[in-house]
Amino acid sequence: xxxxxxxAGHPVSVEAGVRAFEAGGNAVDAAIAAxxxxxxxxxxxTGLGAGGLMMIAEPDGRATCLDFFVEAPGRGAxxxxxxxxxxxxxxxxxxxxxxxxxxASAGTYGTAAGxxxxxxRFGSLPLCDLTSPAARLARExxxxxxxxxxxxxxxxxxxxxxPEVADIFAPGGELLxxxxxxxxxxxxxxxxxxxxxxxxxxxxxxIAEMVAAxxxxxxxxxxxxxxxxxxxxxxxxxxxxxxxxxxxxxxxPSAGGTLVALALGRLGENESDPDPLALVxxxxxAQDARTVExxxxxxxxxxxxxxxGARLGSTTHVSTLDANGLACSVTCSNGSSSGVVVPGxxxxxxxxxxxxxxxxxxFHQHPVGRRLPSMxxxxxxxxxxxxxxxxxxxGSNRIxxxxxxxxxxxxxxxLTVKEAVEAPRIHFEAGVxxxxxxxxxxxxxxxxxAVAEFRAxxxxxxxxxxxxxxxxxxxxxxxxxxxxxxxAVAR
Numbered sequence: 001x002x003x004x005x006x007x008a009g010h011p012v013s014v015e016a017g018v019r020a021f022e023a024g025g026n027a028v029d030a031a032i033a034a035x036x037x038x039x040x041x042x043x044x045x046t047g048l049g050a051g052g053l054m055m056i057a058e059p060d061g062r063a064t065c066l067d068f069f070v071e072a073p074g075r076g077a078x079x080x081x082x083x084x085x086x087x088x089x090x091x092x093x094x095x096x097x098x099x100x101x102x103x104a105s106a107g108t109y110g111t112a113a114g115x116x117x118x119x120x121r122f123g124s125l126p127l128c129d130l131t132s133p134a135a136r137l138a139r140e141x142x143x144x145x146x147x148x149x150x151x152x153x154x155x156x157x158x159x160x161x162x163p164e165v166a167d168i169f170a171p172g173g174e175l176l177x178x179x180x181x182x183x184x185x186x187x188x189x190x191x192x193x194x195x196x197x198x199x200x201x202x203x204x205x206x207i208a209e210m211v212a213a214x215x216x217x218x219x220x221x222x223x224x225x226x227x228x229x230x231x232x233x234x235x236x237x238x239x240x241x242x243x244x245x246x247x248x249x250x251x252x253p254s255a256g257g258t259l260v261a262l263a264l265g266r267l268g269e270n271e272s273d274p275d276p277l278a279l280v281x282x283x284x285x286a287q288d289a290r291t292v293e294x295x296x297x298x299x300x301x302x303x304x305x306x307x308x309g310a311r312l313g314s315t316t317h318v319s320t321l322d323a324n325g326l327a328c329s330v331t332c333s334n335g336s337s338s339g340v341v342v343p344g345x346x347x348x349x350x351x352x353x354x355x356x357x358x359x360x361x362x363f364h365q366h367p368v369g370r371r372l373p374s375m376x377x378x379x380x381x382x383x384x385x386x387x388x389x390x391x392x393x394x395g396s397n398r399i400x401x402x403x404x405x406x407x408x409x410x411x412x413x414x415l416t417v418k419e420a421v422e423a424p425r426i427h428f429e430a431g432v433x434x435x436x437x438x439x440x441x442x443x444x445x446x447x448x449x450a451v452a453e454f455r456a457x458x459x460x461x462x463x464x465x466x467x468x469x470x471x472x473x474x475x476x477x478x479x480x481x482x483x484x485x486x487x488a489v490a491r
Contacts, residue, residue, distance in 0.1 A: 001445025083219025
């Protein structure tokens, strides 16, 4: 009998989820175990210096979104001493994107607090049972697979920007390549402390003090006051409908869930299967809606209902489902990382304050203490009130289009979850339609847009991890090959 299914961005992360199921854990335990393992196996995409969002749906359809995403820092900081952001061009082969790193790019992290909260609130295993295997991985090292080696290579400028980060990713002055082992003994110690003490050391204890002091000397803005004031927030998900299913997505102040709900709502107005032209038109409406007023409105109570009602009438993801019907979808992100590793803490800080996708109207414009408007959108689909699909993706602005197309693939096209995840994708942004091989873009060319065709599938288009349950109760999962993802059913 199947105990549960785990889909994640690395086989090592999947194995951690499987082991949690085998130890008697539920879907939330398995998701936490996989996320913790990803700190060692996907070290530039996530970690203790990151933030995240977790969607949990119980067998009866009751759902909670845990918000532990990054906040704008600066409580009590001397903003006149803020360091300049350090820009780096990241070349995806067929597209180039600029990321900004350095001490001033780091926002107030939340992963330790979020995972500890989820474990206490929804888990069934002691947190230390989940942190111990991840600590062992970090201490012994995880060999870079092809996909993670590619991430290290394209982020070479960032991972060699300080001695502390270079010691991890370019020991001895040589950039790690496929097969090279990433060892993080300080992360291992930090994970052991998380299991034994919870999140307190990272927000009010000695680790928080070390982070704040290190950044203060280098022009960063995270202060001890920021870390002490950070809280995990339980939010009610956005619930929309599509083809008779309920779609649970992330609510404001996250931006992604609202835009996914808008696109699905628009596509659901037409009974025919969405073709590339319809997808691009829905994506364009969602993109155009992301205005100054939209971003400002995300902080207002009831914004999602008003917004949708007026119109409709570097990151990693884990999805899990268990035999009892509990579903968990969690996305964590370190952005492209800041290059700032705080000695003695095991923390490589995020660069969310330097991510243009999260700061489209200028850097350091968010009020201090506000959660950034993430595009991360862990999503759960309900059919007849029960969870049948847990899905989410990495990929910056491409997250919403990746999730949208995966849901459409399963519901409209009748694809298996693996087929839907691997199907070629398109993405619309800033007047350009990006497409992978296999997508018919003939109709799209009639629009007033530029078309950029990739020569092969690429992690630019996201990294979807999905877990599903069919009408007969059979569990299945899929990890996105674009990012080295995997899935496995625990028995």
